[in-house]
Amino acid sequence: METEFEFADQDFQRIRRIINDIAGISLADGKRELVYSRLSRRLRSLGLRRFDEYCRLLETGGENNEEIGEFVNALTTNLTSFFRESHHFEFLGAELLPALIRERSASHRRIRIWSAGCSTGEEPYSIAMVLRETLPAVGWDAKILATDLDSNVLATAERGVYEESRIKGLPEARVRRWFQKGRGPQSGQVRVVPALRELITFRRLNLMHDWPMHGPFDVVFCRNVVIYFDKPTQRELFERFAGLLVERGHLFVGHSESLFKVTDRFVPLGKTIYQRCI
Numbered sequence: 001m002e003t004e005f006e007f008a009d010q011d012f013q014r015i016r017r018i019i020n021d022i023a024g025i026s027l028a029d030g031k032r033e034l035v036y037s038r039l040s041r042r043l044r045s046l047g048l049r050r051f052d053e054y055c056r057l058l059e060t061g062g063e064n065n066e067e068i069g070e071f072v073n074a075l076t077t078n079l080t081s082f083f084r085e086s087h088h089f090e091f092l093g094a095e096l097l098p099a100l101i102r103e104r105s106a107s108h109r110r111i112r113i114w115s116a117g118c119s120t121g122e123e124p125y126s127i128a129m130v131l132r133e134t135l136p137a138v139g140w141d142a143k144i145l146a147t148d149l150d151s152n153v154l155a156t157a158e159r160g161v162y163e164e165s166r167i168k169g170l171p172e173a174r175v176r177r178w179f180q181k182g183r184g185p186q187s188g189q190v191r192v193v194p195a196l197r198e199l200i201t202f203r204r205l206n207l208m209h210d211w212p213m214h215g216p217f218d219v220v221f222c223r224n225v226v227i228y229f230d231k232p233t234q235r236e237l238f239e240r241f242a243g244l245l246v247e248r249g250h251l252f253v254g255h256s257e258s259l260f261k262v263t264d265r266f267v268p269l270g271k272t273i274y275q276r277c278i
Contacts, residue, residue, distance in 0.1 A: 003036065003040075004040060004044075005036075005040055005043055005048075005049065005050060005051060006050055006051065007032075007036050007051050008051070011051035011052060011055065012032050012035060014055045015027075015035055015039070015051070015055065018055065018058050018059070018071075019071070019072070019075055022068065022071075022072060022206070022208070023072055023076075023149055023206060023207075023208055024207065024208040024228075024229050024233045024237075025075065025076070025228045025229065026228060026229060026230045026233070027075075035075065038074040038075060039051070039054065039071070039074055039075070041074070042054065042067070042070055042071065042074060046067075058071055069151055072149055072150065073150045073151065073152050073153075076149060076150050079119075079224070080119040080120060080122045080123060081122055081166070082122045082125065082126050082166065082167060082170060083122075083126045083170070084122065084123070084126075084223075085223065085254070085255055085272075087271050088221070088223075088252045088271070088272075088273065089126055089127070089130050091271070091273055092127070092130050092134075092219070093130040093133065093134045096219065096250060097111075097130070097131070097134045097135065098134070100218065101134075101135070101136070106139075109139055109140045109141060110140075110141045110142075111131070111135070111140065111141070111142040111143075111218050111219075112142075112143055112144075112145070112215065112216070112217045112218055112219075113127055113131075113142075113143075113144045113145070113217065113218060113219040113220075113221070114144075114145045114146075114147070114213075114217045114219070114220045114221070114244075115127060115144060115145070115146040115147070115221045116147055116205075116207065116220060116221065116222040116225065116241075117147070117148055117149075117207075117222055117223065117224070117225035118146035118147060118148050118153075118154075118157055118202070119148060119150075119153050119157070120153045120156040120157050120162075121146065121153075121156060121157025121158070121160065121192075121200075121202075122162075122166070123146075123221060123223070124144050124146035124157070124200050124202075125160070125178075125192050125196055125200070127144055127221065128144060128196040128197075128199045128200060129174065129178055129196060131144070131199060132178075132195060132196065132199075142199060143199060143200075143201065144199050144200045144201070145200075145201050145203065145213060145217075146200050146201065146202050146203070147202075147203050147204065147205035148204065148205070149204070149205065149206050149207070151204055154202055154203075154204055157202055158202045160191055160192035160196075160197050161182075161186075161189055161190070161191045161192075162189065162190055162191075162192075163188065163189060163190075164181070164182075164188050164189060164190050166190075167179060167190055175190075177193075178192065178193055178195075178196060179191065179192060179193065180192075180193060207225070207237060208233075211240070211244075213244070214244075215243075215244035215245070215246075216244060216245060216246045216249070217244050217245055217246070217249060218245070218246055218249055218250070219249065219250045219251075219252070220241050220244070220245060220249070220250070220251050220252070221252045222237075222241065222251065222252070222253060223252055223253055223254040223257070223272075224254035224255075224256070224257070225254070226238075226253065226254075226257055227254065227256060227257055231262060234262050234263075235262055235263055238251075238259060238262060238263040238265060238266070239263060239265060242263070242265035242266065242276050242277075245276045246276075247276065247278055248275055248276060248278065249275070249276045250269075250273060250274065250275055250276070251266055251273075251274040251275075251276070252272065252273055252274075253272045253274070254272065255272055257272060258272070259274055264277070265277055
């Protein structure tokens, strides 16, 4: 097949090494066409003629290399929706939060939740809706940290504006309470209400680098993220999550992910919900 840019196997292997070194992502052999498709746009934008030139650009400049961010953004997948894997939010609202409300004393009414790999924001905003709907209106200090490696999706998340089609399927009562419908030039769009946005802090974070926060967190959502990592990287990541969670804190992972034979720091509760061991 004729291609615009020469893309030898050594180029693909080099890109696999670079993305693994930067973000811990393990690209499968079958991702070669995807890599070419997504990165050829970067070559075109930069006026480069060969992938070899692009790899050299990535490997120079260190942390000040602005292209690294574009490279990572191009190769990360951001598929998400409001209340995706709804059983997690049902458990959060019906069991986990009510238990915390019962257990926490008047002097310790604090809840911290981390959405690690928050993409365009649907996950942390879904968590925020459950928090607002479940916690008493006053007397509780609840905050959500939402992080992602991709700066582009973080900008969308922080803005909190979505196409109206993104909230199709949500109960009408939730739509009325938590979204403002656009008018005029913004017709067909919705904006998340300030009461949700004020619960969330959005930050860019590479999970493979140092974490500036110290916790402790009551809950960590890290869903459909570790599928891109090899087993040693997963093991290290789950160990770090366990270190930031409170005793018996909860970890939610994606439907195709499992901690089986990866870590012994958590016990499974079913439906890809785990609880930190004491």
